[in-house]
Amino acid sequence: MTVSASSELRFDTGRVCLNLLATVTGRLPDEPVDRLDSPARLTEWLYGSGLVPSGTPVPADAAWLGRFLALRDVLRRVVTAQLGATRDGAAPADISRLNAAALAAPPAPSARPAPDGSLVRTLAAEPDCAALLAAVARDAVDLLTDPAARSQLRQCEGESCSLIYLDASRGRRRRWCSSEICGNRERVARHRRRAVATQP
Numbered sequence: 001m002t003v004s005a006s007s008e009l010r011f012d013t014g015r016v017c018l019n020l021l022a023t024v025t026g027r028l029p030d031e032p033v034d035r036l037d038s039p040a041r042l043t044e045w046l047y048g049s050g051l052v053p054s055g056t057p058v059p060a061d062a063a064w065l066g067r068f069l070a071l072r073d074v075l076r077r078v079v080t081a082q083l084g085a086t087r088d089g090a091a092p093a094d095i096s097r098l099n100a101a102a103l104a105a106p107p108a109p110s111a112r113p114a115p116d117g118s119l120v121r122t123l124a125a126e127p128d129c130a131a132l133l134a135a136v137a138r139d140a141v142d143l144l145t146d147p148a149a150r151s152q153l154r155q156c157e158g159e160s161c162s163l164i165y166l167d168a169s170r171g172r173r174r175r176w177c178s179s180e181i182c183g184n185r186e187r188v189a190r191h192r193r194r195a196v197a198t199q200p
């Protein structure tokens with residue numbers, strides 16, 4: 001499996017707010033790789049995250065992108081503060097920003113009949129930036145105020161990865177964001193080290 005392309009968006013963290021954080025990869029803070037680098041990519045992310053049904057026209061522009069990147073920065077700081085045993089507590093200004101983003105009503109879903117009689121999920125109104133930001137911010141508020149979910153927050157141990165995900169595995173001993181990506185990379189590296197060590 002090759003998911004090494006830096007253009008790949010990830011939607012496997014377990015939460016929509018963490019999927020937004022996952023649009024920055026690489027070892028942080030020194031070598032970030034930002035995959036959310038244009039309004040078109042933001043639209044792609046909105047489809048992939050399920051916030052906007054695929055194919056729905058999204059009037060995303062540079063202002064939309066700027067607002068999503070600003071929320072992502074706030075989320076990174078607030079979520080990182082909740083990682084690990086010592087919770088430093090997030091800055092009050094960041095918590096206020098997160099709460100302000102959560103105030104707007106999230107997009108209302110709407111069921112429309114398809115020609116074959118089945119129902120298709122659409123949005124009741126044209127996608128709206130504040131409403132979509134609110135959906136992400138509300139997910140973060142729900143996650144961070146839920147002790148059970150919060151205790152599952154992990155940061156990938158992969159060498160060139162900083163992805164934050166929810167560890168819902170039974171033993172809670174998951175070390176990587178994905179066993180196919182970072183887990184596999186680690187196994188290959190371990191094998192290579194062993195091969196070097198056993199050389200005469």
Ligand SMILES: [Zn+2]
Pocket residue numbers: 156157158161162163176177178181182
């Ligand atoms: Zn990883």
